[in-house]
Structures are given as C-alpha cells and as structure tokens.
Amino acid sequence: MLVDDFPVDLKPFLIPEVSGELGYDCLSCGARHAPDQLLYTCPACGGLLMLTDKKIARLQEKPGSFWRRLFDHRLMLNLQALKGVFTFHEFLAPNIPLSDIIYLGEGHSPVVKAPSSLANQVGANFFVKMEGQNPSASFKDRGMAAALSMLNYLVRIKNLDQVIAVCASTGDTSAAAALYASSLGQSLKSVVLLPKGKVTPQQLSQPLGAGATVFELPGVFDDSMKVVERLSEKYHVALLNSKNPWRVVGQESYAYEVAQQFDYALLDKVLIVPVGNAGNITAILSGLLKFHKAMVIDGLPKIVAVQSQRANPVFRFFRQPLGSRTYCPVVVKPSVAQAAMIGDPVSFPRLDVLSKQYEQEAGLSSFFVVEVDETAIMEGMLQANRHGLTVCTQGGECLAGLKAALGQGLITPSETAILDSTAHALKFVDFQNAYFEGRLAQEYGVTTKAELANKPRPLILENTPIPEPGQTLTGAQKEAFVEAATQAIAQALTLVEKV
Ligand code: F0G
Numbered sequence: 001m002l003v004d005d006f007p008v009d010l011k012p013f014l015i016p017e018v019s020g021e022l023g024y025d026c027l028s029c030g031a032r033h034a035p036d037q038l039l040y041t042c043p044a045c046g047g048l049l050m051l052t053d054k055k056i057a058r059l060q061e062k063p064g065s066f067w068r069r070l071f072d073h074r075l076m077l078n079l080q081a082l083k084g085v086f087t088f089h090e091f092l093a094p095n096i097p098l099s100d101i102i103y104l105g106e107g108h109s110p111v112v113k114a115p116s117s118l119a120n121q122v123g124a125n126f127f128v129k130m131e132g133q134n135p136s137a138s139f140k141d142r143g144m145a146a147a148l149s150m151l152n153y154l155v156r157i158k159n160l161d162q163v164i165a166v167c168a169s170t171g172d173t174s175a176a177a178a179l180y181a182s183s184l185g186q187s188l189k190s191v192v193l194l195p196k197g198k199v200t201p202q203q204l205s206q207p208l209g210a211g212a213t214v215f216e217l218p219g220v221f222d223d224s225m226k227v228v229e230r231l232s233e234k235y236h237v238a239l240l241n242s243k244n245p246w247r248v249v250g251q252e253s254y255a256y257e258v259a260q261q262f263d264y265a266l267l268d269k270v271l272i273v274p275v276g277n278a279g280n281i282t283a284i285l286s287g288l289l290k291f292h293k294a295m296v297i298d299g300l301p302k303i304v305a306v307q308s309q310r311a312n313p314v315f316r317f318f319r320q321p322l323g324s325r326t327y328c329p330v331v332v333k334p335s336v337a338q339a340a341m342i343g344d345p346v347s348f349p350r351l352d353v354l355s356k357q358y359e360q361e362a363g364l365s366s367f368f369v370v371e372v373d374e375t376a377i378m379e380g381m382l383q384a385n386r387h388g389l390t391v392c393t394q395g396g397e398c399l400a401g402l403k404a405a406l407g408q409g410l411i412t413p414s415e416t417a418i419l420d421s422t423a424h425a426l427k428f429v430d431f432q433n434a435y436f437e438g439r440l441a442q443e444y445g446v447t448t449k450a451e452l453a454n455k456p457r458p459l460i461l462e463n464t465p466i467p468e469p470g471q472t473l474t475g476a477q478k479e480a481f482v483e484a485a486t487q488a489i490a491q492a493l494t495l496v497e498k499v
Contacts, residue, residue, distance in 0.1 A: 132424025146250025242279025395421030
C-alpha cells in the first residue's frame with residue numbers, strides 16, 4: 001500500500017526516524033556504556049550487558065491504541081526495512097537507521113491453531129507459532145537481523161573493514177549468523193564454532209552452504225561457548241551469540257508479534273517457551289514488559305519455560321524457594337532437544353533480573369519453569385507432526401511442557417497456550433528417523449511407542465518388468481509394470497475396485 005493511501009493521522013509515523021537513547025547497562029556494576037561500539041561484557045567489571053532505552057518514556061506518551069493501529073497498518077507498507085522484525089522499530093532498536101537494516105524475510109511467522117484432533121488428545125486448545133518458517137528455519141533469524149543490522153551500521157559509520165563475526169552454536173545460531181553475514185558480502189567474515197557431533201547434519205550444512213568458516217570442537221556447546229567468549233575478550237571479533245545484546249532486542253519481536261497476532265489481548269494467554277542459553281526467554285519477557293508499560297497489550301500473559309531433565313539448570317534454579325535460590329551450572333546429558341542442550345546458559349543473569357520484574361508486574365503465578373523427559377519431548381514432536389504442525393524437537397518440548405503444566409495445575413484447559421516451535425522439523429529429522437528405527441533408547445533414554453513409528457514399504461513385484469536405473473519401460477512392459485504395482489498397492493490397502 002502506498003504511503004498516501006494510509007490514514008492521515010498515521011502517515012507522519014509510518015516510516016520511523018532514528019529515536020530513543022540506547023545504551024548498554026551492566027547487570028553487575030550498573031555502569032552504562034555508549035551503544036556505538038561492539039561490547040559483549042562490561043569493560044569495567046566483565047558483567048553481562050543489557051540494552052536499555054533512556055528515553056523509553058516517550059513510547060508511553062502515546063496511547064496504546066496509537067501503537068496498535070500504527071503496527072497493524074505498517075504491515076501493509078511495502079518497505080523492506082520494516083517488513084521483518086523492524087516493524088516494531090520504535091520498541092526494538094530505534095537507533096538503527098532504516099538504510100542499514102538487513103531484511104532476509106524473517107519474522108511474522110504464522111500462528112497456527114492446533115487441530116481439534118490434537119487438542120482433544122492434549123486436553124486443551126492451543127496454538128503454535130511456527131518459527132521454523134524463518135529464512136534459516138529457526139527463530140534465531142530475529143536476533144541476527146537486529147545484530148547484523150547494527151553491525152552493518154557500525155561498519156558504515158566507523159569505516160570498519162574485514163570484520164570477523166564469531167559464534168558458538170548448537171546449530172541454529174550458526175545457521176542464522178552465517179546466512180545474515182553472507183548477505184553483507186566482503187565486509188564481514190562469519191566464523192562458527194560447533195561441538196562436533198552435537199549439531200544435526202542439516203544444521204551443519206547451513207553455515208557451510210553460506211560460506212562460513214566452520215570449526216568443529218570437542219565437547220558440548222558450553223565448551224565451544226567458553227572458547228568464543230575468550231576469542232571476543234582477546235581479539236577484535238564481533239560476537240554473535242545472545243551475549244550480544246542486539247540479538248536479544250531482535251528476539252523481542254517474537255513477543256510483539258504474538259501480541260499483534262492475538263489482537264493485543266494477552267491477559268488470558270500462556271506462552272510456552274523452550275530454554276537453552278536463555279536468550280529467547282529473556283527477550284520474550286523483555287518485549288512483553290515494554291509492550292505492557294506502553295499499554296499496547298491488555299495485560300501480561302503467563303509464561304511457562306520448559307527444559308529437558310537432561311539440561312535443566314534453569315529449572316533447578318527456579319524450583320528453589322524464592323529468596324534462597326542459588327544458580328549452579330549442570331553437566332548436560334544427550335538430549336533430543338539438542339539445540340537447547342546447554343548446562344550453563346549465558347543469559348541466565350538477564351533471566352534472573354527479568355523474571356523478577358515480570359513477577360512484580362504480573363503477579364507471582366505468572367512465571368513457571370517445568371522440566372520434561374526425553375520420551376515426552378519425542379512424543380510431542382511426533383504427535384504435532386502427525387497433526388499438520390512441522391515442529392522441531394524443541395517444539396515437541398513445548399508440547400510436553402504444556403502437558404506437564406496442565407498436569408501440575410499451573411494452567412487450566414480454559415487458558416489459551418501459544419507454543420514456540422523454535423525451528424523447523426526438518427532440521428531435527430534424524431531424531432525422528434532414530435525413533436522410528438528404535439535407536440533412541442540407549443543414548444537418550446527414550447521409550448518408543450510402536451504406534452508412533454513409521455517406515456517406508458518396499459514394493460516387491462515378481463515376474464513383472466521393472467524400470468532399471470537410467471532406463472524407462474515402454475509399451476506392453478510399461479503397462480504390465482503399472483498394472484502389477486497398482487494391484488500390489490490396492491491389495492496392501494485392501495481397496496475395493498470401482499464397479
Ligand atoms: N530452540 C532451538 C531450535 C534453538 O536453536 C535454541 C538455541 C533454543 C530453542 C533455546 O533457545 O538458547 O535462546 O534459550 N540454540 C542456540 C544455538 C543456543 O546455538 O543455536 P535459547
């Protein structure tokens with residue numbers, strides 16, 4: 001839609017100017033640092049940083065109805081920079097000029113209502129936000145769009161050359177980082193560190209395809225993460241893990257979209273989110289709090305964070321009584337929710353701060369963490385995929401979390417849950433195959449159900465011509481093959497011939 005065709009009162013605001021006063025706030029010592037530099041830890045004390053906007057109050061000067069109308073109308077505006085997560089520019093990273101924004105088709109992933117056949121099995125109606133429909137097939141593209149747009153802006157204003165962007169990954173951050181970096185061409189080189197054998201072949205193929213330099217390291221994600229942290233402390237490299245606060249602001253867009261997709265009525269909703277490095281849950285809490293402060297939403301939804309029993313430091317922290325909680329990293333065990341298999345989440349300090357703020361605003365029964373076992377995660381994924389929803393193992397973890405939360409009475413069937421299927425099922429298809437072939441028991445402790453397994457059936461045709469590789473049948477031979485194959489399939493399906 002052309003700008004001229006928008007309502008007159010919205011026209012001046014459709015294309016946002018640079019605004020706000022962003023800065024890095026240290027969570028440990030409280031120091032504030034200017035935003036136009038690559039910072040991942042506080043130069044004063046080494047603490048974790050969060051981006052805040054000193055002029056955030058300007059967003060509250062307008063009524064919530066203004067923002068709702070503006071964001072809804074903006075969806076019709078054909079301007080690439082505002083097509084993705086930057087639809088919410090004013091709340092996200094308003095210091096980045098539109099000309100530096102990178103858009104590769106991320107954001108605005110569909111929210112799909114679970115079919116009633118699945119809702120009946122689970123015992124509640126629910127929706128799934130299909131984050132696998134992002135360009136690199138996971139939610140990480142949201143954070144990368146923001147982090148790489150910021151980097152693009154910095155490269156321009158500071159005349160930087162040959163920037164090396166590094167990240168450690170369980171597979172999806174690296175796919176997204178490599179993809180967005182590749183869109184910037186020569187000015188940026190993407191380097192990714194992966195725990196060998198702990199990312200799926202599909203995930204590994206992504207940074208390779210995008211031309212990144214890929215290192216495979218011994219150990220698990222937590223080990224690779226430590227190396228990336230050291231690299232960013234000792235050398236001039238840009239860090240693209242969620243330790244980078246620009247990643248987190250980009251991922252806030254998930255919360256803004258859920259609000260928009262439910263007409264800004266979140267009071268009776270429950271957001272179910274898988275937790276690994278704790279970047280996503282942090283971003284979602286932060287985004288919801290910002291929208292709530294500006295009265296864009298009617299209230300704050302309940303949050304249920306989910307972890308596997310085999311990688312559960314966040315669950316272990318929050319199950320302790322309020323006031324006497326201590327955080328301890330865990331040594332992870334193999335989990336089918338492999339992308340979230342993290343024992344020492346880097347964003348934990350942010351989650352600690354934000355969950356407290358959230359509970360202050362929304363009440364004590366607004367934030368829960370549940371843990372689920374591997375069998376429940378696999379069954380969640382397979383069950384969803386059998387009902388039209390292409391969820392990954394972490395999406396399966398969310399479905400398992402929904403069932404656990406219902407079972408524990410943390411939520412009721414009358415509440416509407418929105419599950420975050422953080423990636424596409426195809427990235428994790430090897431877990432499905434291993435389940436079907438009965439190979440998940442020993443390493444992952446998954447008990448398989450025969451009725452959930454599936455395998456291809458070879459068609460054995462005897463005494464019939466068969467198309468050999470590189471050849472095609474013709475005439476009577478082709479006819480004989482088609483008839484024999486048709487009959488064999490009809491017999492297997494017990495089809496009755498038309499009369
Ligand atoms: N789901 C998927 C598909 C993921 O890739 C991740 C994290 C998570 C959930 C957990 O989200 O870390 O924000 O709490 N993957 C990171 C990576 C760590 O390297 O791709 P989180």
